Amino acid sequence: MDANTGIAVCATVIAVGSLWISLVQTKSAREHNRQSVRPLLQIRMVKGYNDDIARLEVINAGLGPAIVTKTVVTFDGEVVGQWDLQTYRRVTESFPFQPKVLTLVEGAALLVGQKSYLLHVDGFSEDEHRWFWELISRRMLIEVRYESLYGGENFAVRSSPL
Template sequence: MNIETGVGVCATVIALGSFWISWGQARASRAHNRQSVRPLVLIRTVRAGYRDDVAGLEVINAGIGPAVVTRTSVTLDGEVIGQWDLPTYHQMAQVLPLLPKVKTLVTGAALIPGERSYLLHLEERNGQESAWFWELISTRLLVEIRYESLYGGEDFVARSTLC
């Protein structure tokens, strides 16, 4: 093997190594950019007196990017009754003694970073009048929100928890 061949092989190895490092760096940058706008949606059951005199299901985007809702579902007493929309609310409200206030989430809705709102809430009157509502949101009602970031395709999930 002559010197020119050795130099050519070394140059090729160095070029391939540089390409591999550049590719890895670009991949890491893309991953960082995706994480820098990742939403983090939480659904909490809130008892009256925690922040105010309201009990309900609170949805929070605790991430640093907007959350785009792709799908929702509501389960009542173990049976899926639909998406979190007005027809499902009206179906559920038929069996309730009082009508709680509601905020629906349709496909494509965006939860901005830092947003806090109630999906379903009832202003507290006294403990006995709204005990049925606390039982509803803490043991009978399960809400699931599927969402993604602006990049799309992640299929993140937020679920209310049953006590």
Template sequence: MNSDTVTAISATVVAMGSLWVSISQTRAAQLHNRQSVRPLLQLRHTMAYDDHRAGLRIVNAGLGPAIVTSTTVLLDGERIGQWDLDTRNRISDPLPIRPKAYTLRPGAVVLAGQSIFLFHLEHFQESEHRWFWELVTRRMIVEVIYESLYGGESFKAVPPVT
């Protein structure tokens, strides 16, 4: 092997190494960009003593907006539909007091830092409204499937098990 061949092979190896580093850096930058706008939806059972509201709250604790793709509601283990007006009415109709609700349809956006009561009672008194707290913490499960602005992730938020 002469020196020209060794130089050419060395240059090719260096170029291939540079290409690999460049591709790796591009992938790392793309992953970082996706993570920097990733939403993180959490469903929380909230009993707010300062304003006397209690219920199920959705919070976006992530850095980017969450786009809802679907919801599912289970009541006593039975699937009863999406978290929409009809499902809210089916749950609320037999109750002694109609809770307030905020529905989530496919395409709804929960902004970064936003916190919304999905289902709550105002003027909540623990002694008088124990039935409602039992409903939102033990009997009713709302599952939210969502994605970031990039799309296609199918993240899932469910309330904590109590």
């Protein structure tokens, strides 16, 4: 092997190594960019301590907006539909009054830091509104499927019964 062949082989190895490093860095940068806008939804049940509101709330604690792709509501162990006005009315029709509501339908966006009450009762009293706390803590389960702006992740969050 002469010197020119050796130099050509070394140059080829260096070029292939550089290409590999470039591809790894590009993949890493893409993953970083996806994570930098990843939403993180949480659903919490809260009885007011500083206020008199009892609520089931959804919060986007992530770094990017959450796009709702699907919601599923289970009531007394039976799937009743997505979290829309029809399902809300079906779930609350037998209660003394209907709590205030925010529905989540396909395509709805929850912005970074946004906190929304899915259901809430103002002027909450343990005795008068026990039925409401029973509803959000034991009888009703809401699952929200969502994704980031990139799409395709199929993230999910569920309210958890006590």
